[in-house]
Amino acid sequence: MASTSGCVPRDLQDVQLVAAAREQGADVRERCSVRSLLWDAGRVSGVRYRDAEGAEHELAARLVVGADGRRSTVAALVGAWRPYRLSRNGRGLVFRYLDDPLAGGVEAQTYYQWREGDSFAFAFPTTPAGRLLVLLMGPREASIARRDPEDYWQSKLRAHPGLAARVGGAPPGSKLRSTGDTPAFFRASSGPGWALAGDAGHFKDPVTGQGMRDAMFAGRTLAEHVLPELDDALAVDRATRAWEAERDRECLPAYHFANADTCVERQSPTLRELVRDAGRSSEPDISDLFGRARTPQQIVPPARMARVGLAALLRGERPRRETLERGVGELRTALAVARELRAARFRSRATIVGSEHPGALWPAAPP
């Protein structure tokens, strides 16, 4: 499956963000770390931070935004460390950057993914032009890759002939990086005088490539909600909570869609049929998911799901009983997700069977 896409490496994006912030008049203090928060009558009123020389300073603020990642210091300091909604990810994550052997061609503008058995491989064209990001996901992926990276890489090329063809002729890329720690979560992301943006507040499986997009969305919409209210503490609190609700409405469909891929199992016959259908019909294309042009619910309403499920049964690639059982389960999950989205309950702890997986571990807060 392929679609036109692009990926910006995080370090390059951070440089651009800092430059843009400075251009708008922001005072960016680099190499500083937050040590604690200042509180005033139950409200966060600033931060105490340490600079590069080790000196401590206090900074008063009408709103403190923790945009400091999954292991957010601010989340721990405001008491929002443990997510209220957490789903285990059965897949590890391994990636490497390569010089694209097909740079300049249409392939270098195309996003690829291959799904063979329970193993996934992705190739994303990245910035700057001529670079390629290869992402590999599968069970116990991280530990296997760390044991013998090159052996792992070769085994993945054998498992995914499409990937081998796509990267054939590329010089050795960056070293393989990996993590097995990617549970999806929602944290309480607003409170008196504070908010959590980006991965600090919400994280989902990287399989859909939505994390940076959602972080940018969170930053922009938080500013839009809060800026008109900054002179009124109560209005700021109301705005941050309303923003959190909006963020959740925006991110829940992608969260559930990504969760479906965190269960290590053979690809669903219904999904396979859906991909085939997408190439033949004029209905919304599944690749719209990745650009967030449409939600999964808009792309695969129950009627379409039933139709492709029936087609999968007739095709008979897998035993019909298995196809039927999985199709019914997927339909049930889709209906539960649709119900949740309609209900739009703030900070819902509902567990959607088939999307969310129990047993996720969560580390202790930093001391």
Add this chain to the structure above:
Amino acid sequence: MTRIAVVQPALRLGEVEHNLARVEELVRDAHREHAPEVIVLPEALGSPNVYARVIREVPRPVDGQPLQLLCRLARELGCVISGGFLAIRSAHAYGTYALAEPDGALHLHDKDIPTAWEQHYYRGGDDDGVVSCGALGCRVGLASGWEWARSRTAARLRGARVSVVLGGMCWPSMPLNWPGPLHRWAEREDGIWQAQARELPGQVARLTGAPVANAAHVGPIEGETPLAPGIPWRTRMLGESQVCERDGTVLARLSLQDGEGHVAADVQLAPPAPLEEIGERYWIPRMTLTTHVAWHAMNTHGAISYRLRHARRGFPWQGWPAADLPDETPPSDAAQAPAALN
């Protein structure tokens, strides 16, 4: 023995930020002076509860600023802290009274019946107000406002064999600005209420057989008069913050004349030993005819007003995304504060 401090604040109408900051100062001061195991604050910390349009804007999310203040102070000062505020819990506002422990445990109680004009701004809860406090190692009864004055509250706490009763009061007097015969009538009622406020904590102690600590608002306040737009209700909060022994002996007290401040006393937390029978009456004090009439009329007026305003989403707090906390939150580390969820 367990040292309990009661804080008696003079707060401003509708100025939630200012009031919470003042409460924090008083709590820190009480902690410095008395080194208590328990600090008791009144109900309605966001603003004194009187009939006034501005009270519609006082409720805060149940996990919002007032609760964060109580929880963080309990953890930082290493003592149990209790206090109340108007809380948004799911789709409604309640008069919530919270007991926060140093280990992060939190207990919430919603006042069963909003008193008279309070009915305009929030509705009653249905929990029994009995909580198990790990830090004190006993069962604690929580009471808020005129819950203190109802026989059924004493019966409930006595039935649960609580070892101590903690709670807050926000008792304004009759209007003192009305002219002529109305003034004399209001003055007479005011005198009766002052006496009732003074005697009530000791009465509850004898009825439940447990020591009590009641923290009350004090000081001048100006509200509006129900069903009489434009006529101010100038009055004062009656004070009478007290710590009483189980036999009703007043161990520490702040009266109306004492004004703002805090006092403390040592009590023994032990199995309860009631000294008096609970009567069949609705009220523990002998309420006057005026009080009875005002109670029923204002309750009815307020409840209808709340329902109508709520149905047309006329409360500013209805714009907040709705969520709630359970009445009981177990101990947790500092990185995990109570957060309202669905």
